[in-house]
Amino acid sequence: MNFSKQLIYWYLINKRDLPWRTTDNPYYIWLSEIILQQTRVDQGMAYYFKFVENFPTIKDLADAQEEHVLKLWQGLGYYSRARYLHFSAKYIVNEHNCIFPSSYNTILKLKGVGDYTASAIASICFNEPTAVVDGNVYRVLSRYFGIFTPINSTNGIKEFKKLAQQLIDVKKPGIHNQAVMEFGARMCKPQNPDCNNCPLNDSCFALSKNSIKELPVKVKKLKIKNRYFNYLVIHSKSNTTKMVKREKGIWLNLYEFPLIETSEPIDKNQLIKHEIFNDLFDSKELNVKLFTREEKPHKLSHQHIFTKFWIVKTRDSKNFNNSWDDIEKLPVPALIDNFLTQYKSN
DNA sequence: GACACGTGGGG
DNA sequence: TCCCCAAGTGT
Numbered sequence: 001m002n003f004s005k006q007l008i009y010w011y012l013i014n015k016r017d018l019p020w021r022t023t024d025n026p027y028y029i030w031l032s033e034i035i036l037q038q039t040r041v042d043q044g045m046a047y048y049f050k051f052v053e054n055f056p057t058i059k060d061l062a063d064a065q066e067e068h069v070l071k072l073w074q075g076l077g078y079y080s081r082a083r084y085l086h087f088s089a090k091y092i093v094n095e096h097n098c099i100f101p102s103s104y105n106t107i108l109k110l111k112g113v114g115d116y117t118a119s120a121i122a123s124i125c126f127n128e129p130t131a132v133v134d135g136n137v138y139r140v141l142s143r144y145f146g147i148f149t150p151i152n153s154t155n156g157i158k159e160f161k162k163l164a165q166q167l168i169d170v171k172k173p174g175i176h177n178q179a180v181m182e183f184g185a186r187m188c189k190p191q192n193p194d195c196n197n198c199p200l201n202d203s204c205f206a207l208s209k210n211s212i213k214e215l216p217v218k219v220k221k222l223k224i225k226n227r228y229f230n231y232l233v234i235h236s237k238s239n240t241t242k243m244v245k246r247e248k249g250i251w252l253n254l255y256e257f258p259l260i261e262t263s264e265p266i267d268k269n270q271l272i273k274h275e276i277f278n279d280l281f282d283s284k285e286l287n288v289k290l291f292t293r294e295e296k297p298h299k300l301s302h303q304h305i306f307t308k309f310w311i312v313k314t315r316d317s318k319n320f321n322n323s324w325d326d327i328e329k330l331p332v333p334a335l336i337d338n339f340l341t342q343y344k345s346n
Numbered sequence: 347g348a349c350a351c352g353t354g355g356g357g
Numbered sequence: 358t359c360c361c362c363a364a365g366t367g368t
Binding site (some may be wrong): 006039040043051075076077078079080081153154175191192222236249250251252298299300301302303334 | 347348349350351352353354355356357
């Protein structure tokens with residue numbers, strides 16, 4: 001048996017029952033693929049059910065408000081996925097008469113859909129023999145064939161795509177693609193792969209050369225940047241507060257309290273002298289108190305955010321138009337959501 | 347080509 | 358604790 005046939009054989013016996021594996025509706029496959037980008041199945045599952053329930057069709061998704069879509073996505077991270085999902089749903093409704101595009105090239109035109117996702121949908125839903133190359137595929141191929149080209153180099157990306165394309169079973173590309181990925185996720189895992197029970201263990205380069213731990217090769221480490229956030233949790237005279245929509249960078253279009261970002265940690269004296277702080281308030285009669293919480297930074301993959309939540313009580317009410325009930329409906333980053341949970345329990 | 351973009355689980 | 362990383366894409 002060749003590589004593909006062995007993996008498909010293994011897959012048909014060992015695959016998990018996942019909800020998107022019982023449908024060939026391209027909308028649901030698309031949805032699942034977007035949710036699963038850089039995301040574990042266990043983490044994404046609940047979101048898949050939420051979206052299918054709230055938006056059973058592409059039209060339902062297209063008709064939704066972005067705020068609603070982001071609220072359902074809250075907590076999953078990489079929020080551009082949700083914005084592009086919504087954007088592309090509107091595009092399919094308006095430009096494709098609600099019909100999901102049915103070829104690799106036309107699927108690739110969707111925002112938020114790159115080579116991987118277009119290949120996955122085209123193969124699974126439309127039987128087009130386009131090979132997927134995701135983290136699992138890089139790992140499986142690099143180990144089995146002994147390829148030391150860095151997977152995140154331009155050459156590596158080309159080389160692995162070419163190899164994957166040569167290996168694909170053109171008769172059942174969808175099954176083949178899912179088999180390689182499932183095999184990578186369950187058998188040829190990053191740590192402690194189950195080589196003893198691996199159906200390919202008599203012909204695996206890395207196993208025979210004892211180089212499992214060296215593969216796949218990945219270059220570069222991104223440097224973590226530290227950022228210092230000061231959120232103003234305002235209580236107005238009438239006990240309203242203020243949330244603002246983020247307009248750039250991380251958490252785009254999600255909501256947060258008024259933010260003062262500094263290059264270093266600041267104390268209360270520095271805070272109340274800050275221009276942004278003073279522009280917010282007319283009254284000088286303010287009660288400013290630091291909300292005590294853990295010093296743990298909010299860790300993102302590329303930055304650590306050190307946050308102080310300042311509770312500010314003011315006699316003003318102008319511009320502080322959000323009720324505490326209203327803000328529950330707004331999409332917020334996990335950092336804000338975690339704070340609100342702690343704050344309310346106090 | 348390098349970097350931005352989240353969150354949570356596991357060793 | 359720290360680091361890796363998980364069905365990537367856009368700029």
